[in-house]
Amino acid sequence: MKSVVSLSVALAFAAPLALAQAPTSQAPVQTAAPVDPIATLVSQLELEKYKATIKSLTLFGDRRQGTQRNRDALAWIETQLKSYGCSNTERMQYQYTELAKDAPRPRRAAGIASGGAGGPPGQGGSTLFGNRIKTGVNNDPLLQPDEKLRAINAEPTPLGTSQRENVYCTKVGSKHPEEMYIVSAHMDGIGFGEAANDDGSGTALVMELARIFSAPGVETDRSIRFILWNNEETGLNGAAAYVEQRKGLQGIESPKGSGKYPEPKWLGMIQHDMMLFDHGMPFQKIDGYGKPVVDEHGEPVFVAPPEQRLEADVNIEYQSQSKQSEGSAKLAWHFRSANDKYASHYPAAVGFHMTNTDSTPFMDLVPSISLRENERGQQIGAGWDPHWHQPTDLYKNFSDKDFMLGLNAAQTTLSGVAQLAGVRIKK
Template sequence: MSQPSARLNFSTARWALLLAVASGPALAQQAPSGAEPDPVAALVGQLELEKYKATIKGLTQFGDRRQGTERNRRALDWIEAQLKSYGCTNTERLQYQFTEPAKRNPPAPQPPRAGGPAGQGGSTLFGKRAPTGVNTDPMAQPDERLRALNAEPTPPGTSLRENVWCTKIGKTRPDEMYIVGAHMDGIGWGEAANDNGSGTALVMELARILSQPGVETERSIRFVLWNNEETGLNGAYAYVEQRKGLQGIESPKGSGQYPEPKWLGMIQHDMMMFDHGMPVPKLDAAGRPVLDAKGQPVYVAPKEQRAEADVNIEYQATAKFAEGAAKLAWFFRAANDRYASDYPAAVGFHMTNTDSTPFMDHVPAISLRENERGQQIGAGWNPHWHQPTDLFSSYSDKDFLLGLNAAQTTLAAIAQLTGAKLKR
């Protein structure tokens, strides 16, 4: 991991002032001179690039982890076993029924729009767009072993699905909780390394560090791995439906145990690693633009992580808890500014198509991503999205490091919000 860059000092005072105004003095306190070593820095310092990569690599052994398949169930078992091995032993599963939607006829072709063909999504403000979509062709995966691993389809009809989680119990406020989540299912006939092995590994790494002996938090933290995100956030919606009415209820009465502590915030992680910038014209050996069959330029993503790469922190401005979500997002921005080693963070007010959405009208909810989902990702900024090329081998250490910086951001923020301490 590289040393913190000069950008960490950029506008630190401004963010501290913003945070103090938005969140109150309790969230903006700084350790006085001569105080004990910062426990947040000590925890963040335990995040390691190779361990993060190893967890992603472990997830890829189950292929794309498509919901409803045996490989998806095996991945859930593996995740649960890993959480227990970290010391986060109070694992639980939430079961729900899911019905695969009936297949519909494809929509009729639409005329091209400015900036690219119809159906590509994204905003023309971000320049030319590369094609996007979900790969459903098994033969697009050249690796025969991986093609065979991903061959089992989702079964038709209604069948059982599961989410898995474990909980760090708060020492003094076990009845209050932050939810830290990511979806573990994927699609596209690849390994779902980035979408969403990168987010799943992030949540697992935070569970590992915060579950160590000697780490205490005042409030509880739940580390959740959702299923059925790719089919419409079904796992997260099922959690909200089944457990929102259980918040803060002591059970059994007088036990001091809270199966569902009161939700204070929900933080989702979805696609953490690839921020190479907008598609650029593909050039031939002579440096000339490559044209498609219609004579139009072919656009491809740049090969290297862009110098302006950042962690996108999003909230939804139209949510019932938008004000609280905005404060939470800026708190995470300040945590990144102080504790992340390489990449900055940016805050946006449009959150879409990820598992924080079911929570946003019940609790302040934010998501962390590699790009802006509603514009950049939808405009083809990540050519591996839902494709056979979403493989561990498709990403460089610069890509993995962006995911690690997102982990640093969330760990730093959550440690502060829950009052994390290191016992001697």
């Protein structure tokens, strides 16, 4: 009797369990995870395309302001932007006066020339303790050993007043065309090299973003303007002229009732200037006998490390002494967060000594940041990039690891702006 009862109890417990484990006739519905449009767009940034755009820019030599090679490069950029689908590509004209070397120089474009307190003049407020390489601008065309490149760069900048131009195109927002983010770089260069890094790397980045945002099916709530500045190397003059001409036109519909805004209200300004070279602090040069090399004054000779350092990162800078410092800091940290999520190789670091680039004329009017290879004042100003304004700023002198740093900056800006502008991909 006991065994029968035990069996009955066992069956009573087993039956519900068996029913619970029995397969149902209808399988549960599987819902696909939503596609992240930002990740989709970031995946369209390709190293070889980025490199190819930089290489094409170097065919115009250093693109020195006021020369035919500068105008030819500007025309090529405009043609490329239109080929991407930026049908509203425009040029903005301004007058610039080129002075002789010994003539009194006018005041630099409005901003913080030396960055304020805390650091040596010209270092943007930063202080660097460590090895330095003397920096400067090469003004001798004969120091370029490549005869073909020397011929391309032969025309000097003409003296006197002449018309200069910036070129830009705009991704018009579908919900708020009256508001926009500015994404920019400068296309001119100096030094009698190819200006591959300064600032072919930033120009190519902006062009690549213009290509991706202009693709069919890509929509944004707010507008994005992609601008390539001229005359950065003479004192941020192209950007300063833009601010002077356009700041009073923001958010004004023209013609009235048209829904068109030639100069949407500025929500943020993102500049890109030298994106490739983060090899770290220079080290003292050693000769073939293992002895430290010194110059004619007995001072140590420092050279840059040959490889991109493992700690390389994208520097995102804002200016803590600007009138828009609070908004600029928030913008910088937003881009740092975007880098964390969407960049493939190199991380980002935020600094507060932005100086001497085209975001400076904007920084008291709108939240402004710049993306760079190094801290502008502390590291670039101390010679951490030996190609800066030199004949050696050549495409061939940068490796894929260097170019990847620039591509990661592009991933950072694309994702950061896409979030802010409200991107979506229409099927």
